[in-house]
Amino acid sequence: EVQLVESGGGLVQPGRSLRLSCTASGFTFGDYAMSWVRQAPGKGLEWVGFIRSKAYGGTTEYAASVKGRFTISRDDSKSIAYLQMNSLKTEDTAVYYCTRGGYELWQFDYWGQGTLVTVSS
Amino acid sequence: DIQMTQSPSSLSASVGDRVTITCRASQSISSYLNWYQQKPGKAPKLLIYAASSLQSGVPSRFSGSGSGTDFTLTISSLQPEDFATYYCQQSYSTHITFGQGTRLEIK
Numbered sequence: 001e002v003q004l005v006e007s008g009g010g011l012v013q014p015g016r017s018l019r020l021s022c023t024a025s026g027f028t029f030g031d032y033a034m035s036w037v038r039q040a041p042g043k044g045l046e047w048v049g050f051i052r053s054k055a056y057g058g059t060t061e062y063a064a065s066v067k068g069r070f071t072i073s074r075d076d077s078k079s080i081a082y083l084q085m086n087s088l089k090t091e092d093t094a095v096y097y098c099t100r101g102g103y104e105l106w107q108f109d110y111w112g113q114g115t116l117v118t119v120s121s
Numbered sequence: 122d123i124q125m126t127q128s129p130s131s132l133s134a135s136v137g138d139r140v141t142i143t144c145r146a147s148q149s150i151s152s153y154l155n156w157y158q159q160k161p162g163k164a165p166k167l168l169i170y171a172a173s174s175l176q177s178g179v180p181s182r183f184s185g186s187g188s189g190t191d192f193t194l195t196i197s198s199l200q201p202e203d204f205a206t207y208y209c210q211q212s213y214s215t216h217i218t219f220g221q222g223t224r225l226e227i228k
Contacts, residue, residue, distance in 0.1 A: 035217075037165075044208065044219060044220075044221050044222045045157075045159075045165065045208055045210070045219040045222070046219065047210075047216075047217040047218065047219065050217075061215045061216065063216065064122070064216075097164055097165075102212065102217060103215070106153055106155070106170070106171070106212040107155040107167055107170035107171070107176075107210075107212065108155070108157075108165070108167060108210070109167050109170070109176065111164035111165055111166070112164065113164055114164055
């Protein structure tokens, strides 16, 4: 059974950093791109970015709203994807979902339960 | 970025109704269009991928069609568990975008 479990969310002050983790199981993690999608309270879904599998260079793409501040990485030996968030803003407050897919697998077929990040002073 | 526009933004319907939600892309996206269902407090669930392919385990009352810029999600006979918010999403561009969502409510 495919499972994605996010962790690392919480309350953080503006300008500070936070790292989210997504621990995967039930599939060969290294074969897939992994994405992050967020949802601000009461709002719609916003793609944050993805990291390609090593077969496609392990490179990353980001939404304009986070480019230069957020970094996605992966550790295939541990089946974990990371979202490093720097210079956080109040508008980054959202539930952050880890998803499988986004490149080569062109849909998000599995989602984690989400982790809430609140940016507030 | 490619803009995805859903209509309507909200919709009231009754159990047993046939419902259609549309999604329009700001440029051609071929068939790189997916549909998701989200219930309150839950993660989204993939319903349809590649415009018209039914995800495994999804009831056959859900169907998708379209290509290029215009797409539809149809629910042939609404069931109580279908009342939720629906999102379209394009993966034609490496900058993935979602529609704003369509909230389907009980009439």
